[in-house]
Amino acid sequence: MRKRTLTISVGLLAVVCALVFVNIRVSRADEFTKEDLDRWNAEYMSVVKQGRELWTSGTLGTNGVACAQCHPNGANTHPETYPKFQQQLGRVVPLRDMINWCLQNPLEGKALEANDPKMVAIEAYLSYERRGVPIDPGKH
Numbered sequence: 001m002r003k004r005t006l007t008i009s010v011g012l013l014a015v016v017c018a019l020v021f022v023n024i025r026v027s028r029a030d031e032f033t034k035e036d037l038d039r040w041n042a043e044y045m046s047v048v049k050q051g052r053e054l055w056t057s058g059t060l061g062t063n064g065v066a067c068a069q070c071h072p073n074g075a076n077t078h079p080e081t082y083p084k085f086q087q088q089l090g091r092v093v094p095l096r097d098m099i100n101w102c103l104q105n106p107l108e109g110k111a112l113e114a115n116d117p118k119m120v121a122i123e124a125y126l127s128y129e130r131r132g133v134p135i136d137p138g139k140h
């Protein structure tokens, strides 16, 4: 009789331990601290800052022209409307294709690869300037 009670107790203890373990793992996956959020935001804002520097730089292309001369503060770039059909390119394109179009035409520079840190920084900057605007892909 006493042996059976012991077996049941050990069994219950094992179940409780398993539940606590699972619970800790699940809640860890969902939770992040204020320090996490602050750090991630600081990382993001440092990339936005790089994007703004590229935006106003006369050395991104080859002719001394800066994106900001025609698009001050990212004006008239409408990142929230991509992907969309673009007349200049004759097809539906992501935002980076228009970034590259202006880079190659008004700035007479070379296109950037999609994962080039400079491209990511320009995309981060343009989206940041339009934060809060509802996304509206395809809009003209």
Ligand code: HEC
Pocket (backbone or CB within 6 Å): 060, 065, 066, 067, 068, 069, 070, 071, 076, 077, 078, 081, 095, 098, 099, 100, 102, 103, 106, 107, 122
């Ligand atoms: C000499 C002026 C000029 C400069 C400099 C310039 N752009 Fe443009 N940009 C234009 C014009 C003109 C359009 C076409 C407008 C349209 O499609 O409605 C355009 C369109 C765009 C669009 C798409 C806008 C939309 O509404 O869909 C993006 C994105 C863009 N430019 C990014 C850039 C970037 C990035 C740079 C710098 C590498 C840059 N532009 C430099 C004139 C310029």
